[in-house]
Amino acid sequence: MRSRGFYEWLMTQRKPENADEVQEFANAAFFDSEFPKQSQNFDEISKYLEENAPYLMSMEVFDEAWRRFLASEEEL
Structure with a gap:
């Protein structure tokens, strides 16, 4: 069982400058008030x-991002 949700993990990836695509996704998702924050379902x-999500190219x-999330959960 995962200890945290995808959104919670995604917010740890936010980066204001020189962001990669996943970090840009995190930056944009932060402003998406309808994002399914509690979901852990792919x-x-x-x-x-x-x-x-028009912000996701x-x-x-x-x-x-999901692959990175799963990898981070394996480390816990």
Whole structure:
């Protein structure tokens, strides 16, 4: 069982300058008041982003963020 949600992890990736794509995603998601903050479900978050996140240029960015999230959870 994961100890924290994806959104909580994503917020740790925010970076104001020289951000990579995942960090830019985190920066933009911070301002998305409808983001499913409590969800830990890949499909639910993916569907939300596909339908409601014009700030996400490619779903590949989400996929990479999810991979990093899972890797960080394995370290805990």
